Amino acid sequence: MQEQATKMKLEAEKLEAELNLLKINKLEAAIKASEKLGEEAKAEKITDIKGQLKALASRIDPSAFALLEEAVGGVEDEASASPLQVSMEDMKVDDSPKVETQTNLYANRKSEGAKETITEAELTKAVEYFNTLPRQMRRALAKSIDLNESTTAPAIIVLGLHELKFMLNDAKLKNLYEAELAVNDTKNEDKKIASALEEAVRMVEDGREPDDPFNPFAYPNVENPEEVKTMVENFLPRNTRKEGTIPTLAEVEVFTTTVLGKVGKETFQQSGKPEPIPGGFIIRGSMASKLKDDGDKLIELLDKEIEASVKPEWNEKYQVSYMTDPTPQMLMDDDLNGAPVLVVHSRDMSPSVSKLLTTGVSTVSLFLTFVFAISIFGQNEVVMQRLTDGQNANDFDLTWFNQLLTPFLIAIGVTQASHEAAHLLVAKKEGFKITSPTILPLLSLPYMSFQNRIKTSPKNLNALFNFASAGPAVGMVSSMAFLLIGLQMTLTMTPDQLQYAPSVPVGFLQLSSLGANIVDFVLGGGDGIILQQDPQTAVSLHPFAIGGFAGMMINALDTIPLAGTDGGRMSQALLGRPGHVAFSGIVFFSMFLYTIFTGHQDIFLSYLFVTSFTQKDLEIPARNDVDQAGLGQAAIALTLWSVAILTLAPLN
Numbered sequence: 001m002q003e004q005a006t007k008m009k010l011e012a013e014k015l016e017a018e019l020n021l022l023k024i025n026k027l028e029a030a031i032k033a034s035e036k037l038g039e040e041a042k043a044e045k046i047t048d049i050k051g052q053l054k055a056l057a058s059r060i061d062p063s064a065f066a067l068l069e070e071a072v073g074g075v076e077d078e079a080s081a082s083p084l085q086v087s088m089e090d091m092k093v094d095d096s097p098k099v100e101t102q103t104n105l106y107a108n109r110k111s112e113g114a115k116e117t118i119t120e121a122e123l124t125k126a127v128e129y130f131n132t133l134p135r136q137m138r139r140a141l142a143k144s145i146d147l148n149e150s151t152t153a154p155a156i157i158v159l160g161l162h163e164l165k166f167m168l169n170d171a172k173l174k175n176l177y178e179a180e181l182a183v184n185d186t187k188n189e190d191k192k193i194a195s196a197l198e199e200a201v202r203m204v205e206d207g208r209e210p211d212d213p214f215n216p217f218a219y220p221n222v223e224n225p226e227e228v229k230t231m232v233e234n235f236l237p238r239n240t241r242k243e244g245t246i247p248t249l250a251e252v253e254v255f256t257t258t259v260l261g262k263v264g265k266e267t268f269q270q271s272g273k274p275e276p277i278p279g280g281f282i283i284r285g286s287m288a289s290k291l292k293d294d295g296d297k298l299i300e301l302l303d304k305e306i307e308a309s310v311k312p313e314w315n316e317k318y319q320v321s322y323m324t325d326p327t328p329q330m331l332m333d334d335d336l337n338g339a340p341v342l343v344v345h346s347r348d349m350s351p352s353v354s355k356l357l358t359t360g361v362s363t364v365s366l367f368l369t370f371v372f373a374i375s376i377f378g379q380n381e382v383v384m385q386r387l388t389d390g391q392n393a394n395d396f397d398l399t400w401f402n403q404l405l406t407p408f409l410i411a412i413g414v415t416q417a418s419h420e421a422a423h424l425l426v427a428k429k430e431g432f433k434i435t436s437p438t439i440l441p442l443l444s445l446p447y448m449s450f451q452n453r454i455k456t457s458p459k460n461l462n463a464l465f466n467f468a469s470a471g472p473a474v475g476m477v478s479s480m481a482f483l484l485i486g487l488q489m490t491l492t493m494t495p496d497q498l499q500y501a502p503s504v505p506v507g508f509l510q511l512s513s514l515g516a517n518i519v520d521f522v523l524g525g526g527d528g529i530i531l532q533q534d535p536q537t538a539v540s541l542h543p544f545a546i547g548g549f550a551g552m553m554i555n556a557l558d559t560i561p562l563a564g565t566d567g568g569r570m571s572q573a574l575l576g577r578p579g580h581v582a583f584s585g586i587v588f589f590s591m592f593l594y595t596i597f598t599g600h601q602d603i604f605l606s607y608l609f610v611t612s613f614t615q616k617d618l619e620i621p622a623r624n625d626v627d628q629a630g631l632g633q634a635a636i637a638l639t640l641w642s643v644a645i646l647t648l649a650p651l652n
Contacts, residue, residue, distance in 0.1 A: 118159070118162055123155065123158065123159070123250070124248075124250045126158045126162075127154050127155050127158050127249060127250045127253070128248065128249075128250060130154050130157065130158055131154055131249055135149075136177060136180035136181050137177055137180075138154075138157075139176075139180045140173060140176035140177040140179075140180050141157065141161060141173070141176075142157050143176050143180075144161075144167070144168055144172060144173060144176055145157075145160045145161060145164045145167065145168075147160055151272060151273065152273060153253055153256065153257075153273040153274070154249060154253070154273070155250065155253045155257065227328050228277060228327050228328060229277075229278055231326065231327060231328055231330075232277045232278045232279070232326045232327060233278055234581065235326040235577050235578070235581070235618065236278070236279055236326055236618070236620075236621065237349075237617035237618055237619065237620055238352070238617055239349040239350065239351055239352070239453075239617070239620055240279040240280070240345050240346065240349055240620065240621070241278050241279040242346060242348060242349075242352060245317070245346035245348050246279055246280060246345070246346060247280055247281065247317070247318050247344055247345070247346070249274060249276070249281065251314065251318065252274045252280075252281045252283075252344045253274065254310060254314060255306070255310065255314075255318075255320065255344055256270060256273075256274060256283065258309045258310055259302060259305045259306055259309060259310065260283070262305065262309065263301065263302075263305050264285075265288060266288050266290070266301065267287070267288055267291070267298055267301045267302055267305075268283075268285050268286070268287055268288065268298060268302070268322075268342055269285050269286055269287075269288065270283055270284070270285040271284050271285040271286065272284050272285075274344070275327075277326065277327065277343075279345050279346070280318075280343055280344050280345030280346070281343070281344050281345075282325070282326070282327065282341045282342065282343050282344075283341060283342040283343075283344065284325075284339070284341050285341075285342070287340070293627075294627075295322045295340075295460065295624035295626045295627045296459065296460055296624050296627070298322055298624070299320070299321075299322055299459075299623045299624050302320055303320075306320070316347065317346065317347060317348075318344055318345065318346060318347055319344075319345065319346075319347045319457065319623070320342055320343070320344050320623075321342070321343045321345065321457065321621045321622070321623055321624075321625055322340060322341075322342060322343075322623065322624050322625065322626055323340065323341065323343055323577075323621050323622075323625035323626055324338050324339075324340060324341075324576055324577055324578065324625065324626055325338035325339050325340070325341050326343070326577070330578065338578070340626045343621065345621075347456075349454075349455065349456065349457070349620045350435070350453075350455040351435060351453045351455070353453075358438040361438055361439065361440065361441070362438050362439040364441050365439035365440060365441040365447045365448075366439060366447075368441050368442075368443070368446065368447065369412070369439075369446040369447050372445065372446045372550075373405050373408050373409060373412075373446070374405070376408065376502035376503065376504055376543075376546055377401075377404065377502045377503075379503050379505075379538040380499075380500065380501070380502065380503060380538075380540075382499045382500060383401070383404070383500060386400075387401065404500060404502070404543070405543075406543075407542070407543035407544055407547070408502065408543035408544075408546055408547045409547075410544075410547070411482040411486070411543060411544045411546075411547025411548055411551065412446055412547040412550060412551055414478060414482070415475050415478045415479045415482060415547070415548070415551035415554075415555070416450055416475065416551070416554070418474045418475060418478045419450065419471040419472065419474055419475030419478075419555060419558075420437055420450055420452070420471065421474075422470035422471050422473070422474040422475075423452060423467060423470060423471045425470070426463075426466050426467045426470045427454075427467055430458055430459060430463040430466065430467065431458075431459065432454060432455070432456045432457060432458045432459075432463070432467075433454070433455040433456045434452045434453065434454050434455060435452050435453045435454075435455055436452070437450035437451060437452040438450070438451045438452070439451075440610055440614060441610065442557075442603070442606055442607060442610065443606050444511075444602045444603045444606060445550055445553055445554055445557075445603065446550055446554070447554065448554070448557060448607060448610055449554060449557060449558045449565070451564070451614065454467075454619060454620055457620060457621060457622055457623050458622045458623070459622065459623055459624065460622050460623065460624040460625075460627060461572070461573040461574075461622055461624070461625065461627060461628050461629050462573070462627075462629050462630070462633065463622065464569055464572070464573045464619065464622055464629075465569070465570055465573035465574065465629040465633045465636075465637075466633075467569070468566040468567070468568075468569030468570045468573065469566070469570055469633070469636050469637065469640060471555075471558070471566055472555045472556075472558050472559045472566050472567070472640055472644075473636070473640060475551065475554075475555035475558070476552060476555045476556070476640070476643060478551070479547075479548045479549075479550075479551030479552040479554075479555055480518075480548065480552060481548070482544050482545070482547055482548030482551065483515065483518060483519075483544075483545055483548030483549050483551075483552065484518070484522070484548070485544050485545075485548070486541060486542040486543065486544030486545025486546070486547070486548055487518070487519060487522040487523060487541070487542070487545050488522070489542040489544060489545070490523065490540070490541050490542045490545055491522070491523070493542065498540055501540040501541065501542065501543075502540070502541065502543055502546055503538040503539055503540045503541065504538070504539060504541065504546055504549075505535060505536055505537065505538055505539070506530065506531065506533050506534065506535050506536070506537045506539060507535030507536065509530070509531065509539065509549070509651075510531065510535065510650060510651040510652055511553070511602070511603065511650055511651075512549070512552065512553055512556075512647050512648065512649075512650075512651075513646055513647075513649045513650065513651050514552070514643070514646040514647045515549045515552055515553070515647060516530075516531055516651050517531075517651075519531075519539075519541075519545070519549070523539075531651065552647050553603070553647060553648065555644075556643070556644035556647035556648050557603075557607060557644075557648065559640050559641060559644040560587065560591075560607075560644065561580070561583060561584050561587055561641075562584050562587060562588055562611055563584055563616060563617060563618050564611070564614065564616065564617060564619075565611075567640075567641070567644075568580065568584060568618070568619070569619050570633075570637045570640070571583055571584060571637075572618060572619055573628065573629040573633065574628060574629050574633065574634055574637060575628070576625075576626075576628055577618060577625070580618065581618070588608070591604055591608060592608060595608070603648075
């Protein structure tokens, strides 16, 4: 724990040093700019700069003065000496003796007594208590040791309070707290925010800098917590917010201090303290330039350091994902998907769905599949008469009828089995887990689709796309193969076989432009002999053909880019989460209008109804959820979507 505390303090020292460097750069620019002023204005400016330098020097170790002088710039003669050189001796205002501390952040302060250690349990409890305090009190405590609550991790503030507790007294804390209450009066908050923003605009227009040019967090934070909550819940699935699995701030800071504090410069440079979101915390910053925006490499390096530096219990419960900003801050960035961030969240993202419910839904779907299989024999008078005769004679031997059903069930079963097998093989190859499939019902077809959920994060969006596209692609090919084989077998069926053949009405075939034209081309030579008949006319087909036709439509429905479908996963992998949300919204609204105004409601209306209840969430985040799928995957997606449109577009 002492080692972790030391790393936390070093992180605080780094942040302090970065802020001091920013101040030094600002002073250098101010000194150079003063040379262009008149003598009176120059003297006034130099006086102001000297005051700022004194304040800065009091916070820097005297041994750093030489570096400070070099950063501001040297002079060649006394006449042209910079204000920094002239006043260097005057600025050594703190003659207090140096003390040995674990960090140089408070090196110029006198310490009373030896250092006391703090245990992990004490630190965790203290951080949790600190986070429960009102914000004004948290700010006052941070200011009491010259830290900024808005830009400093709570663990660092707690460690600073522990180290410098000899400096604290009731009167000082009371004055700081009352000052914070006055500044943060909620009744005047809106007015203060508006005034600060208006002043910022005037400063930009006048070419002026803020009164404190060294504070990069000078402007107020106007984020609405409810807006953050709503947006995150729309972008991240419910599986990421399971009760009892969400990390605490103290647990997240184990990662930021132990991992980013050690390898941040080589991986991800943190720019602020972790921000809470539903399901976890986001860490803003930027990827190290040497990684060349390679999200996979970033995650690989972070995982390696987590494995080496963090307790196994942490790695078993939590994970870090690199993903697009899921908060309203995304809307303020130039990129559609916003700036990438790290998200620390639960590793357990398995769906929280009742097995009884999923079993019940699958059972209903299987029943409807058998109903569909029986219905394709409904217009066959020979079959219906034989069933009626058997019922009247109490002859319940239906072996002959089961033999008629079997080819259809084989066709529809093999197409879906190949679909699911492709998913499973890709998931194993890419190293993530999926749930057992749930069969979703649909009245106009045997079923809507098999729904399987991803339980653990894919490596990246390429892996997600490969998983999503493999199922529909294999399922579509196998369905079309059964359709063509079945049509050829229809042409070779004897009259005795045809009299027991199942049939579908022309109107059913016309639901699919692609399927209907294939049927008409094979059976009628493409002259419209089949399709120009009355929609109620029954067309006898081999069961393989009907199973293949239905399988094509089922797999086509699964490629529609809505949340929870394979098409939605493909869209998310290609467009990112924000792009997919917009795209899927347009698709859903367009399909709804289409069903309302065109009269083609037999499939799509029930499809949208079932989808609205069962497939609301986007997919769980990939470890690298930023680097989108490439051109090769885009070509595959366009091909699958084109085939799906031709399959699902009605002929009339």
